[in-house]
Amino acid sequence: xxxxxxxxxxxxxxxxxxxxxxxxxxxxxxxxxxxxxxxxxxxxxxxxxxxxxxxxxxxxxxxxxxxxxxxxxxxxxxxxxxxxxxxxxxxxxxxxxxxxxxxxxxxxxxxxxxxxxxxxxxxxxxxxxxxxxxxxxxxxxxxxxxxxxxxxxxxxxxxxxxxxxxxxxxxxxxxxxxxxxxxxxxxxxxxxxxxxxxxxxxxxxxxxxxxxxxxxxxxxxxxxxxxxxxxxxxxxxxxxxxxxxxxxxxxxxxxxxxxxxxxxxxxxxxxxxxxxxxxxxxxxxxxxxxxxxxxxxxxxxxxxxxxxxxxxxxxxxxxxxxxx
Amino acid sequence: xxxxxxxxxxxxxxxxxxxxxxxxxxxxxxxxxxxxxxxxxxxxxxxxxxxxxxxxxxxxxxxxxxxxxxxxxxxxxxxxxxxxxxxxxxxxxxxxxxxxxxxxxxxxxxxxxxxxxxxxxxxxxxxxxxxxxxxxxxxxxxxxxxxxxxxxxxxxxxxxxxxxxxxxxxxxxxxxxxxxxxxxxxxxxxxxxxxxxxxxxxxxxxxxxxxxxxxxxxxxxxxxxxxxxxxxxxxxxxxxxxxxxxxxxxxxxxxxxxxxxxxxxxxxxxxxxxxxxxxxxxxxxxxxxxxxxxxxxxxxxxxxxxxxxxxxxxxxxxxxxxxx
Numbered sequence: 001x002x003x004x005x006x007x008x009x010x011x012x013x014x015x016x017x018x019x020x021x022x023x024x025x026x027x028x029x030x031x032x033x034x035x036x037x038x039x040x041x042x043x044x045x046x047x048x049x050x051x052x053x054x055x056x057x058x059x060x061x062x063x064x065x066x067x068x069x070x071x072x073x074x075x076x077x078x079x080x081x082x083x084x085x086x087x088x089x090x091x092x093x094x095x096x097x098x099x100x101x102x103x104x105x106x107x108x109x110x111x112x113x114x115x116x117x118x119x120x121x122x123x124x125x126x127x128x129x130x131x132x133x134x135x136x137x138x139x140x141x142x143x144x145x146x147x148x149x150x151x152x153x154x155x156x157x158x159x160x161x162x163x164x165x166x167x168x169x170x171x172x173x174x175x176x177x178x179x180x181x182x183x184x185x186x187x188x189x190x191x192x193x194x195x196x197x198x199x200x201x202x203x204x205x206x207x208x209x210x211x212x213x214x215x216x217x218x219x220x221x222x223x224x225x226x227x228x229x230x231x232x233x234x235x236x237x238x239x240x241x242x243x244x245x246x247x248x249x250x251x252x253x254x255x256x257x258x259x260x261x262x263x264x265x266x267x268x269x270x271x272x273x274x275x276x277x278x279x280x281x282x283x284x285x286x287x288x289x290x291x292x293x294x295x296x297x298x299x300x301x302x303x304x305x306x307x308x309x310x311x312x313x314x315x316x317x318x319x320x321x322x323x324x
Numbered sequence: 325x326x327x328x329x330x331x332x333x334x335x336x337x338x339x340x341x342x343x344x345x346x347x348x349x350x351x352x353x354x355x356x357x358x359x360x361x362x363x364x365x366x367x368x369x370x371x372x373x374x375x376x377x378x379x380x381x382x383x384x385x386x387x388x389x390x391x392x393x394x395x396x397x398x399x400x401x402x403x404x405x406x407x408x409x410x411x412x413x414x415x416x417x418x419x420x421x422x423x424x425x426x427x428x429x430x431x432x433x434x435x436x437x438x439x440x441x442x443x444x445x446x447x448x449x450x451x452x453x454x455x456x457x458x459x460x461x462x463x464x465x466x467x468x469x470x471x472x473x474x475x476x477x478x479x480x481x482x483x484x485x486x487x488x489x490x491x492x493x494x495x496x497x498x499x500x501x502x503x504x505x506x507x508x509x510x511x512x513x514x515x516x517x518x519x520x521x522x523x524x525x526x527x528x529x530x531x532x533x534x535x536x537x538x539x540x541x542x543x544x545x546x547x548x549x550x551x552x553x554x555x556x557x558x559x560x561x562x563x564x565x566x567x568x569x570x571x572x573x574x575x576x577x578x579x580x581x582x583x584x585x586x587x588x589x590x591x592x593x594x595x596x597x598x599x600x601x602x603x604x605x606x607x608x609x610x611x612x613x614x615x616x617x618x619x620x621x622x623x624x625x626x627x628x629x630x631x632x633x634x635x636x637x638x639x640x641x642x643x644x645x646x647x648x
Contacts, residue, residue, distance in 0.1 A: 159586020160460040262483020
């Protein structure tokens with residue numbers, strides 16, 4: 001046992017409200033093998049951990065053996081990097097403060113680090129994706145909500161308490177702003193998440209009642225951002241305006257983010273990020289129109305280079321390279 | 325010369341539009357000696373540098389000798405930490421890009437680092453002042469303009485190009501915002517700088533024309549933030565409302581800054597910061613009202629612990645401890 005240990009792989013675990021996905025990853029970001037369990041099957045934490053341990057141990061044994069694993073990274077809601085705890089996560093069955101990193105580290109005998117999913121995505125992008133080699137960038141995830149991870153000087157910004165990077169809750173409309181689940185009104189998330197886009201659709205359709213739109217074929221409360229995208233691609237004017245508005249709100253917010261940390265790039269992830277020029281053109285134009293000369297036309301807006309299916313596991317796994 | 329060198333002092337140089345102040349500082353932030361020259365006396369850079377070199381050399385020779393100086397730190401407008409250049413500073417007589425750190429380092433034979441004055445203030449506060457021991461805080465300078473320096477993970481955030489931390493130009497009013505010198509409308513600076521407060525005074529006095537106020541004794545275009553403070557202290561209702569509004573705008577902006585970097589504290593410097601509860605009460609209340617539960621009532625708002633007379637030199641000098 002005196003020889004230098006070579007541990008070429010890491011494990012990523014992404015705990016979502018529905019599924020817990022996990023996989024073994026190499027230094028280049030290839031996923032060797034992955035599997036998943038249902039997060040909600042067990043209301044008791046112990047039983048969930050037992051099932052996760054059994055399934056992940058099997059995956060590891062079948063592929064490389066635990067001796068080749070350098071560490072385990074976990075992405076989870078309300079996860080605190082500093083403490084290794086999951087704290088009062090509304091979408092998970094186990095309440096209170098859970099010392100998840102400690103539990104996993106003890107079970108497997110390797111270091112474990114954890115953070116929230118948007119932070120994990122940022123570390124993933126820096127390690128394997130669109131932000132390789134960058135020391136300053138901002139990750140924005142456009143999903144059911146809007147998440148973010150901020151990287152400055154080559155390190156993720158966790159803040160003094162581990163909760164930095166809640167850019168989805170920056171206020172973008174101070175007057176008559178939309179009510180957000182966080183308690184505030186006018187949060188970025190209420191306009192530019194997938195649900196925000198659906199909200200904009202309902203607003204626009206009501207305000208422009210005399211105008212025809214493909215979206216009127218769908219019951220208003222069932223319209224999704226995907227429906228808006230499909231209509232926009234077919235040339236629907238209201239649908240295109242919904243994307244223009246969403247891009248404008250994002251562009252205004254990004255201009256303010258740039259004044260904070262002057263990133264080399266802002267990297268977008270999530271379904272909405274795939275809307276292409278429909279979103280990107282108004283976004284980049286508005287962003288640059290809202291910047292002073294020293295920042296104008298200098299900041300790249302990029303798409304994530306992670307494949308959707310692997311992104312969550314890759315992001316979580318990237319944390320593990322530095323886990324102690 | 326084989327003995328370990330002991331260099332217990334640093335030099336700070338603060339280049340303002342009117343005066344260039346410089347001093348010798350020890351590790352505890354005591355200013356051993358200081359002096360100043362007129363920034364605008366020489367339109368040619370060479371002559372300015374010659375005068376600065378002569379005066380600073382004399383100060384050093386009279387006090388400790390250059391062998392005891394570890395480095396020189398410079399605070400200047402439009403100063404770029406990465407390049408060591410002062411770039412197109414509107415308020416300085418020398419145009420274009422000036423490799424100021426290189427010039428000073430070569431003249432004195434010691435390392436020199438430079439950054440803008442708000443960043444220098446942040447490093448000063450972290451080294452000698454209210455932010456000692458903090459790894460995450462935000463410095464806000466409330467003067468003629470609003471400047472900022474952001475510290476994350478114990479390091480100043482310079483961004484990919486050296487220009488991070490322009491929080492005075494974050495947009496706080498998207499509709500009918502005040503025109504800012506930077507070209508945008510609605511910047512924080514147009515509301516919460518000393519000149520912003522004077523602007524608010526003129527607006528409030530015009531809008532509330534039937535209401536009496538001590539401020540009506542002063543010609544509207546001559547009202548200063550100091551006049552507003554004096555009137556507020558005497559119980560003037562409009563003057564107190566001007567501070568309440570200023571505090572509210574700052575509090576809203578600070579809540580968004582917290583969502584970015586989750587700092588342990590926000591440290592205020594400058595004349596307005598001395599308005600005490602008139603500004604602080606509405607500021608802290610608004611800030612906490614605009615935060616989600618995970619951030620509420622956790623972030624301290626502190627005053628700078630630097631004496632006004634020494635602050636600029638101390639801030640600049642603090643940079644020099646790490647200069648290479």
